[in-house]
Amino acid sequence: MLSKRTKYGLKALAALARTNSRTPLQSSTIARDEGISVKFLESIMLNLRKAGYLGAKKGKGGGYYLMQDPKDIPLTDIIRLLEGPIALVPCVSLNYYEPCDDCRSEESCSIHRVMLKVRDSMLDVFRTHTVADLI
Amino acid sequence: MLSKRTKYGLKALAALARTNSRTPLQSSTIARDEGISVKFLESIMLNLRKAGYLGAKKGKGGGYYLMQDPKDIPLTDIIRLLEGPIALVPCVSLNYYEPCDDCRSEESCSIHRVMLKVRDSMLDVFRTHTVADLI
C-alpha cells in the first residue's frame, strides 16, 4: 500500500500539471480541492521543492509551480522520493538495497527470484509513466 | 514492502515444498533453518493451516505438510491471505476494495488509472507463479 504522503504528492503534482497557466498554485487550494490536510501537504510540497521538482514563490500571489515539463517526470522518481523503495523486499531494491537479516544468502533465498520479477514489472509501469499521464 | 509475516510464510511453504518426503516438517526446524522467530512462525503456520494450505499433526513425529501440490498454489492466494491487498491503493483492490476517503470519485482521481496498471502487472507475476516456483 502506498503511503498517503506519496499519494498526496502525486495528486498535487497532477494538479499542478493540469493548470498550464503561469500563475503558481497555493498548497492551501490544492489541499482543499484534493481533500488533504493543509499542513501535511505543505510538508510534502516542501519535500518536492527541495528535490527540485517544484519551484516556490512566497507572499501574495505566490505558490508552487512545476520546474519541469510533466512529461519529463517519471513516476519512479516521485515514488522513490516520497515512498522509498519500490521493491517488496529490501534485497531486490535498486535504490534502497539492504540485505535481509533473515537470509543467509540471496541465492539460497526462495523468494528472491520472484521478487525480482515483481520489482521489474512494477518498475516497467512506473518508469514508462510520467506526471503528464496523471492528467 | 512485504511484511515479515508474508515473507516468512512464503519461505515456510517453500521449505515444505522442498521436502517431498512424506514425513511432516516441524515449525521449530523451519524457524531454525530460515532464521525466524519460532513463536511468530507458529502463528503463521496456524494461519496457513486454517486456510487449508497446510495439514498438521500433533505429537512426536508431527509437524506440518502441504495439502496440495505446490504447483497448484498460486502466490496470489498466499499473499492475499497473509499480507492483504496486493494493490497499492484500496480503490483498485480486487479482493479488498475500499473507496479512498480523500477522493470524491474514482474517475476524477488522477492516480487511479496508473494504479490499476500497477496492480495488473503485479498480479501477472503473482498469478503465474506458484509455490513450486520458490524451490
Place this chain on the structure above:
DNA sequence: CATTTAACCTATCGACTTAATAGGAAATAC
C-alpha cells in the same frame, strides 16, 4: 498409564511509523 513431543490458543508488549497538528519565522506583494 505416564511422559514426551509438537501443534494450538490467548494475551500482551515494546518499538516503530504514520498522518496530522501546532506555532511560529522568513520572505514577498501591495
Place this chain on the structure above:
DNA sequence: GTATTTCCTATTAAGTCGATAGGTTAAATG
C-alpha cells in the same frame, strides 16, 4: 507596514508489527 504564503521545528495520537510469554490439547512412545 500589513497581509499573504512558504518554510521550519517540534510534538502527538493512533495504529501496526514483530516478537514474547505462558499455557492447553492432542498424539506417539515406552
